Amino acid sequence: MKILVTGCNGQLGRAINEVYKDEAASGEVTLINSDFGVEGALSIDITDIDAVRKIVADEKPDVIINCAAYTNVNAAESDEATAYRINAEGPKNLAIVSKEADIKLVHISTDYVFDGTNTVPYVETDTPKPLGAYGRTKYAGEEFVLENAEKYFIVRTAWLYGDGKNFVRTMLSLAETHDEVSVVCDQIGSPTSAIELARAIKVLVPTEEYGIYHGTCEGKCSWADFTEAIFLIAKKNTKVNHITTDQYPTPAERPAYSVLDNKAFRDRLGYEFADWKSAIEEYLQ
Secondary structure: OOOEEOOOHHHHHHHHHHHHHHHHHHEEEOEEEEEOOOOEEEEOOOOOOOHHHHHHHHHOOOOEEEOOOOOOOHHHHOOOHHHHHHHHHHHHHHHHHHHHHHHHHEEEEEEEHOOOOOOEEEEEOOOOOOOHHHHHHHHHHHHHHHOOOOOEEEEEEEOEEOOOOOHHHHHHHHHHHHHEEEEEEEOEOOOEEEHHEEEEEEEEHOOOOOEEEOOOOEEEEEHHHHHHHHHOOOOOOEEEEEEOHOOOOOOOOOOEOEEEOOHHHHHHOOOOOOOOOHHHHHHOO
16 A cells, blocks of 8 residues: 655654554555655645646555645734645645545544534534634635545544644743743643544545544643643643633634544544543653
8 A cells, every 4th residue: 555645744744654664664555755845755735736646646646644734823814825725725636636546535634623612522513613714724625625535534633742843842841941831721622642643544544434534532621731731741840820811812713612522433433542641641651
């Protein structure tokens, strides 16, 4: 099996490489990595459909896993055009070409397609209603995949951390120089390990159970609770001050509640994600 991984140098792209490393070593799976400025990876601009067609024609993958995304939520508010090109037009091109080549497409989406007004976890069939530019562009990407691809898996995730710049590393870095940190306590979600998500994608890929999936670690907490758990495991004595969102204004509005229910993974595949607490413990160890 040949897998084309776009955005291979991001947290999820690296995790995909990690979970397939044994199969790649044995020759059972060939990973075709693509990203910009990454040694050993192909450079591909997913916003250029001719470039996408060429790489698919040359490499002949069986599956595309699209980890490429514009993920700077705040910057998207002032540069929605760039976010739209990468988050919407890019997936559209991948969807069109995947259908032309009769191959599978795994497209990664986000909890930000929802407005966060729910009080119970969002299921895959709930109607998206994004709050800001990032969510709008990611939802547009989903719609393009639905319209243009045939063999597709759309996987929405949330609060992702892995090998790369992320919230966990930021908090640990702050703990080195601060006796206390202030973290919002009124945004609720499910911190998700990129490795956990990659493991689930690996289970999904061989199937023909196409459609929309939610893929997050089980359980929920606030960012402040998450920080306390990180410090406890890492044995940091830094105090966590719980503050509200309005005390920490940002250019982009965040969903107050973005817990996703992994119903499709359970019902279609009998697959269960790890609890967020055990996942962060594994990550920090």
